[in-house]
Each structure stands twice: as structure tokens, then as C-alpha cells.
Amino acid sequence: MEALLAAEGLEMDFPKRGDVRQGEITGITDQAVLVNIGAKSDGQIPLREFDRLSPEEREEVLQIGQRIPVYVLGFDSHGAPRLSYLQALEAEDWERAERMKESSELYEGTIAGYNKGGLVVRLGRLRGFIPLSQISRERRQSLQSDRPDPSWKELIGQPIVARVIEVDRSRQRLILSERAVARQARELLKERVLAQLQVGDVRTGRVTSLTKFGAFVNIDGADGLVHLSEISWEHIDKPEDVLQVGQEVQVKVISIDPERKRIGLSIRQLREDPWKTKAASLRVGQLVRATITRLEKFGAFARLENGLEGLIHISELSEQRIEHPKEVVKEGDEVTLRIIRIDPEARRIGLSLRKVDTLAYADLDLQMALAEAEEELEQLLGLEEAAEEALPNEEESAEARVEAAAEEASPEAKAAGESPEAALEAPEEASETEPKGE
Template sequence: MSENNVSNENAQTMADALNSVGQVKIGDTVKGEVLAIEDKQLIVGIEGTGVEGVVPLKELSAQPIEDIHTVASVGDVIDLVVISTIGKDKENGQYLLSKRRLEAQKIWKDIQADFEAGKTITAPVTNVVKGGLVVNAGVRGFVPASMVDDHFVEDLSAYKGQELEFKIIEIEPSENRLILSHRAIVEAGKAEARKEIFGKLNAGDVVDGKVARLTNFGAFVDLGGVDGLVHVSEIAYDHVDKPSDVLSVGQDVKVKVLSVDPEKDRISLSIKATLPQPWDDIEDRAPVGATLPGVVRRLTTFGAFVEVFPGVEGLVHISQISHEHIATPNDVLKEGQDVDVKVLSVDPDQHRLALSIKALQERPEGDEPSEPRKENQRPRRNNNSNRESHTNIPAEYQQDDSGFSLGDILGDALKDAAKDDNE
């Protein structure tokens, strides 16, 4: 072969190499053979080009890699995407390549297909940031705080590390934007559970539940995908200031269904209705003549209602508060005050207790008890207005919700009036 021919072949080979270098463009998908492994990168030969490229450690995978040798070996052929050139000398054939971004391209395509088909995805929550959650769906996804759950969540840290199901709300691969919603999944699940539960739940049913949320006005109890409300007044027979004083989130409770309203999506529940009735065995617990500790719960013009057991209140008529004359119960008592009372009468059927405070106090010297009115003796009517503070009961109290009759409320005031008329 002549020297001219050899020279021409060498020139052609160099031209081909230069042309092949020119054929490698940013964004191209290529195959690279691992030629060498360094601590922080791979040196690869780009097949069909005769040039080399570099794959940095961070571009090998979306997952953290502690040892580069666990993911690549010399001689491996891997698919890569060209990111950029390294320097300006293309004859050296140095390109920056990425395996991670090529995988991300495929993931974006799969997510796009799921989005168009209305499918959901499952992914772990990797971080909590201001305004929401970061999710690793193969690519970075973001869940705004308003789309985390179907109610406001003050502390999102509990979601970190959880693998959750998400609905794809917005996808824009060119901007690496993926917006997800877990709230949509929760709401869809509850809608299905709600349909089933509302179809079988009836007022009067006693069911098991779990305290899901606590508010100032009550507790929301999860009945298996649907929450019902236990109003604070239905938690216990005794007074409850705040539901959190007696209940905690996650607590198992037994509840009675008070009402079911599918149209308004409401279920009213009661915990206290599943507890023993406060008036059960009241004659044994509060027999006539017994002395009991109590708390003044309500004051009216005609007396004081004193709670002696949780959910059990008795009436201390104004005439039974003190041996001395008082204009109103407020003169000597206040709500929340601890007092001792004596049981005068018990009516378990009507849920009524007649109590006395003065019966436990020493009678002032010279104050004799009034004689009982003789049979068939009728008191004379007297229009003396000074007696109105005891006998003139306002109409709103004549049918008090305590269950006491007008005669019970008037009590000894009628006896005192009769004595005055006979004098």
C-alpha cells in the first residue's frame, strides 16, 4: 500500500471520529461501557462514538449510594442520557452523562400515563417542609398541607416515613412539578365507608368506636371510616369542661347512636348513654335522713340545685337553706360551692331529691320549729306583699325541668304562711 493510501485512510479515520463526536448531542440517549470506577464517578466509553464520558455518583441513582461499586462494575453497559459537555475540546470526547435522569424521564412518562388514566400512585413521604410534604415517587412530588388529610393537621411530622396513596393533581415534567393529594384518597375512602355505614346504622344502636379528634364542643368518634359527634354534654353524667379532660385521641369508646342524618352527613352519638344511669339504686345511695356531700350547680329564686352524685341533683328549697330569713339563695350560696346536705325525700321514678342544708345546722336559740297544721285547717289568704319573696314563684319556674312540682318548690313556705294566717 502506498504512503498516499495510508495517509488517506488515516485522514478518513480521523474524520469519522470527529463526525462521530459531532453526532453526540445534549439530550441524546446513549449506551456507555464502564471503563473505570473512581470514588465519585464512572468513566464510560460511549458506544459507537469512540469518545468517553463521565457519570458522577449523584447522577447514578435517585437513591443515596454509599459505595459506588455496589451499583456498577467495569465492563457494565448502561443506558445514559447526555447532560452537557465538559470543557470546549470535543476531540477529548468528554461528556457529562446521567443514569438517574434517564430513569426519571421514564418515571415521568409512567406518571403521566397514570394521571391520564385516573390512577393513583403510592410513595413514601421523605421530608416535611414549610407548607407540606415531600414525596419520593421516583421523582420529587409535593403534597400541600391542605391536601394532606381531610381536616387541618397542625403537625405534619407524623407523616414522615409513611408510605401513602396519592391522587395526581398536577404534573409538568419540563418543570419537574408533581403535585399530589392524599386528602382526595381519604375522602374517597370515607365516602365509600359512609355509604355502607349510613345504610346499616340506626338510632339506638350501641357500637364501638375510636376517638379521632377532640374539640372544645365535643369529640369526633371514628365508627370505621365515618366520624360521629359526641357533644360535650353527652360525654358523662357529671359536668365536663373540656373533652380533653376525660378523653384522648385514639381511645376506644362505646357509644350509643342518638340520630342518623344521611342528608346532612351527621351522626350524633352519646357515651354517657352507655354508662349506668345515675339514678339507679338512688334509694340505697341516698336514703332519707342521710347526710351527703354535694356541689351547688344552679341557683334560682326559689332554691339551689345541689349535685350529690354525678348526674344526680337535688333541690334545696330556699326555706331549707338557712334558719335565718334570706331574700334569695345568692345571699348565702354560690355556684360551685361545696356543701353538706341532708336527704328529706327520695322519688326515684320522678328523679327527684328534696334536700336540706339548715337541717345540718344548729338551730338558733329561741327559734322553735313551727307546729304542723291541723287536719282540715285551711290557711287564711293574706295579701301581705312581704311574703312574695317565698310564695310568689315566677311562671318560668312553675314547670322547672328539674321535675319538681309547684308544691315541692314552695315547700315549707306554704306551712309558714299558714302559721302566720292562724296567729
């Protein structure tokens, strides 16, 4: 037919094996979907092929008159085309992958899975692969293990940006690289996260790196900074004291800078501030026991028994002038100190060693000692009152037991009109008068 048309100078676009064509659904039977693609007869797609679609997609596609892409598998003995809808979609995805490789267009999607060799992603209906060597350094650092193991399950569903670096349709091979676009991907993801985040949001993230000034935590693909002062309510010298790379943490968004693309995070603001409870029991002038935690040129820090930390300024360590706190105390020393200042807003406690025995606080010390003694006395009196209140209850309980026993006494005792006490004694007397068997 094609030869005859060519001889007449005419051309017809006959479908060929391997073609992807647009066709129109002309009929649906129990076994097949009939599609017109311009051949001498309608082509057929096995109906079971559409079972692999979602119910919504299946309902949308399977309609008379619907135009769909089809892949020409070949022709039957009658010349009717054998077609595939799914292979047409797959062929379109391969073409898209090839265009992305040529144009360096970035792939944006989510991680679909992993295996011993790397990460699995989906490009349409294609299965793409990101080898271990092509995973970004930041993502590798955020994982608990360098090699795929069950902990990698948490990666599934996470966003990822990569570049297509190899497309081989004949070998069904689609390779991507996250490492090749790591910086570009980070910026792209960060822009998206910044657009979605709001101050006050609480997110779960993973520690990606630790520095002397804080910890970087990845949330939804973008890194935010938890400053050293926002890690814990208690003083810490370095992030490593309480955090480690790969650790999962909850963070609160406390600042967003869209222009500089910076996210400020806090861990401690999701925990109760110990000042709200622990500092409430402290009073200026109070004597407290504490442990020296560290020495600085300007003074010594000490941790109170309730966990709060205060500063003993160098001028409050001794009556004599000293050059350094180490002349008076050392780390680990347990000392008695006096509270000389409490600043709830700044969350600071001022302590003094030299004022522990000063006469200026003698009256206050006496008042506090009397108050403590009075409190102890009240507690003792309270215990005595509770014991006295319990005694009548014990007596009432004993009387109730006697009455209950009387009610269970023998019917003969009740018939004789004996008192409860006599009824209780009756069984014993009866046993004494019974004749003994020989």
C-alpha cells in the first residue's frame, strides 16, 4: 500500500512498530480498549493493563472519545495494531529524561526508596537511581550510617534535587546525581522552605553539623542554625556536650531572614524554663550550697543544688584583693554561698563567698533559721494531728467488728436473748460441757 502511494507521489503516515501516537478511544470491551490511531483498523490495548492505574486515573482515561498516547507494539495477523498505554507513558518519560540531561534541567522530587547501592527516585513512571557516590555530603553527614541500613528508612519521602547524568533506554538505566547540584539544590530547597515557614513553627529535624557557635539542623531540606545559647537553658561550653551529628531533634523557628536566607532555630524554647519553678524558691540573702563549675578571669560560676547556675564575681570571693579566682576556689569545690542578687529577666543569680559570715546578714540568717524551724514544727504538729484523727476511726472500726461478729453468732444464742458478749462466749462454754467420747 505504501509502495502504491509512493508511486502516485502520495505519502501516508502509517504507524510503525516503536511509534508513540495519539489515539482516540472508540470502544471498550470486556477484554480490550479499542483505539483509532489512523491505521486501517482500530488497535487494541488489553483492558487488564489499566488495572495498574489508580482508580481516579482509570476512570478519567477510560472514556469513549478520550484521546490518549499509545505505544505501537506491532501488528496482528489481520494488520490491526497491538498497542500499550503504559509503555507510551514510559516512552514519554524517557524522552523527558533525555531532554533533562541535554538541557541540565534539575530533577525535583522525593526519595522513593533505597537499596545497598544508593537511593531510588521516580521520574514519572521511570525508576531513577542515585548511587552512594552521588549523594550529597550534607545528606550523608546527616545519616546515622554511611552505608544503607534500616535507619535510612527515614529518608523516604524527603525532598531531593538532582541532575540527570545518564540515560540508557535500552538498558532501562536512569542515573542521577545529587552531589553535582548540591549547592544549587540547597538554595532551591531553602527558598521553598523559607516560603512555607513561619516564626513559631515547630519542626522535627536532624543535626547536620556542629560548630563552636551552635548546631545546624536540617528541616525539610534546609539548614537552620540553633545558636549555642538556644540549645539548652543550662550553660554549655560547646554543642557536643548535648548534641551529636545525625541526632533527631525538635526545634522551634524563632527567626526568618528571607533576604539573607537564614533560619534561626531553638531547642530550649520547647522545654520548660527552670527559672519559672526553681528560682521561685530563692531569696536574696539566702545561704545555699553549690559546686564550682568553672573559673573565668572575672569570677567563678557555681551550680546550686536545684540545678541553676550563678556567678561569684571576683570581688565577692574574698575580702582581700585577688588576681584570679583560682587563688580561692577550684572546679569541683563544694561551698556555701550567699545569694546577693536575682535577676529573673536576665536569668542571672549573683552569689558571694565573702558575705557568708558577714554581720550585715546576721538578722536575716536568724529570721530564716527561725522560719525553717517553724516550718518543721508545723510539719510535726500536722503529723500528730493526723495520728490523733486516726485513733477514733480505729475505735469505731473495732466496735463495728464486734457487732458484725455478734450478728454471726449461733441462732440458739440469739433465741436465748443473750447479749452480744454472751453470744460470743457461748461456743466456748458449750465445748466445755459436751461429754467426751471414750
